[in-house]
Amino acid sequence: MSREQMLELGRQALDLVVNRIENLPDEGAWEGEFREILESHLAEDPPEGPNPPSGVLERLARDVLPFTARLDHPRFFGFIPTSSTWPGVVADLLATGYLINQCTWLVASGPSQLELVVIDWFRRWIGYPEGAGGLFTSGGSAASVDALVAAREAAGHPERATVYMSDQSHSALPRAAVVVGIPRDHIRTIPSDGSFRLDLEALSTAVAADRAAGLRPLAVCANAGTASTGAIDPLDELADFCATEDLWLHVDAAYGGFAVVTERGGQLLRGIERADSVGLDAHKWFFQPYEAGCLLVKDRETLSDAFHMPHDILQDTIWGADHPNFADIGLQLSRSARALKVWMSVQTFGMDAFRRAIENGMELAARAHDYVRASPVLEPLNTPPLGIVCFRVNPGGGLDEAALEAVNRTVLAQMFWDDPAFMSSTRLQGTFALRMCIINPATTWDDVRETLEAVERFGRKELSGKGDLA
Ligand SMILES: Cc1ncc(COP(=O)(O)O)c(C=O)c1O
CATH class of the missing domain: 3.90.1150.170 (Aspartate Aminotransferase, domain 1)
Incomplete structure (x- = not known):
């Protein structure tokens, strides 16, 4: 063009x-519109020749985007x-327009540094110590998968592992457990109390019963803002329990986590800083376009231990520990530059x-x-x-x-x-x-x-x- x-x-x-x-x-x-109508406008073979770009845009604007x-x-x-x-939208345009592949330092050093900066903001807001770290993900579902992979690997990939979550947890959590290989009948749904918070006593009973049955309790997934009601599980008590029981504590803060930047939210979420991992979604209560999820871990080594996988074709990208490759600490190699939108929005406002x-x-x-x-x-x-x-x-x-x-x-x-x-x-x-x-x-x-x-x-x-x- x-x-x-x-x-x-x-x-x-x-x-x-x-x-x-x-x-x-x-x-x-x-x-919205029903399938029959949309299909009648859109189902077709791809054209062999070109169309005028403004006509293509008009069709999108008429037949797709409104619905x-x-x-x-x-x-x-x-x-x-x-x-x-708006700066978030424009940042996505820039990330796409510059065709950033935020995979390794060699390929995207500027955006990698920016991701380090924004992840460090999140780390401090959560109250995590210096050695904590993390990365942007597509969303809370992907962050949950990455968290449970880290938990599983940190525990030495045990057989007969079980995970625990409340009956209020988002379906992303049991799905993540299935993805990391936890059998469905090893995913324990713990009842919530009258305020929709995970019941600690029921959790403790379930973990004890599983240990007695020769199973290997692995992780507890807590909520910092359930999707149904916004309930926050008793994070401090859960951190105590997980420390005593040697369990990984993951906090799904996809919805509620960014409330931590406010005084009231900080009080409500007290204890989140004791979790082994925290999932956050900037495309929820931090006003960003999709996709802007994030996983933070208290010990950043747990992510590299779990995900680092060398490949000959990437040997030139190894610049040493000071120049991290985000592809080594999560599922994706090719990644969009999601930190740009958060950074640009926060800088602007x-x-x-x-x-x-x-x-x-x-x-x-x-x-x-x-x-x-x-x-x-x-x-x-x-x-x-x-x-x-x-x-x-x-x-x-x-x-x-x-x-x-x-x-x-x-x-x-x-x-x-x-x-x-x-x-x-x-x-x-x-x-x-x-x-x-x-x-x-x-x-x-x-x-x-x-x-x-x-x-x-x-x-x-x-x-x-x-x-x-x-
Ligand atoms: C509490 C909670 N956890 C996890 C998720 C899944 O996040 P995502 O849609 O970003 O994958 C959601 C989505 O609404 C959610 O509300």
């Missing part, structure tokens, strides 16, 4: 992206959304802005919880430590659990089709729960309040049909 063609296509693409962001508040938080959840919409409260900083953005989520979640408690129609189902509020429509009029679930499912469906906000649901120890994750710094109290009012409205309508009206 000529310089003019490149710039023209780039400008058109940038226009699309900036217009999308500008128009977000006037749009619904979700857009995604608008995760950065101020009223997108489903799952765990992100809302990227400063940490104070990040702290305030995270605090905004915690404050709105606490206010939403107060609203739910005061509502005659809604019942709170968690006390949010971080940014997630769980509740259901339940005016307390004698509907049984099955009927309540049916009402709440209908309300959720009505929200989905008829309200601009997007919410999702979860199941809390058997109870169907509506759920809002409020972590977008652009979200205002009006966004939250009007969404809760819509839930109340749909709830009242649904209940009136059942003769159970608040």
